[in-house]
Amino acid sequence: MIKLQKEKVPNILLKNELKWTNEYLNIISNKLTATKTQKERYKHKQIKDALLRETSGKCAYCESEVRSVTWEHIDHIIPKSIKPELYVKWDNLTFSCPKCNINKSDNYIKDIPLLNPYEVDFEAINYLRFAGPTIMPIIDNARSRLSYIAFDLNRIDLVEKRQNRIIEVDKLLQEWSSTIGVKKTVIEKELHDTYSSKQEFSATIKEYLRVNGFPIL
């Protein structure tokens, strides 16, 4: 998880947010049968494209790339079952991998919200400890622990993918530490790129490089 910044509201929502919200609330309160389109207004291409850009095509919660997955999920940060009035609210929409989306499900505790990477003062390092390929909650922090469990941040597939990424980056790190001159500068730049926000598991890689003595920018 890394801090994310919302793009400006897509035009399609500027035009339709109120209409689509009222339509949805009407369906729910009158127990009407919604059409597929009515149920999936938030999956509009303009919304999906904007979310893909602001998340760099990664899950907002586990930072795995989801572009290659066929059934991408647009996620309601606060579940629409809990707050249907946020059904097409731009600030409540993000992009997540199917596994985080399903794990999170309708998980909602009013007083202890799950971590939200768009919050103004959000810093992952204040809520999660990145220890090699694993991610651990901050001790005695209820929000951290709840989110860690809700997203299942150490599921095997994630740990394996993070481990593979660390092995790749570590090869470069070894090369950097045993090289001098221009070549070292070139490798150093490559290493800085490995933890840019566009890269998969950037928080894990950044912390891995930091604890191994690489000068993080």
Ligand SMILES: [Zn+2]
């Ligand atoms: Zn995920």
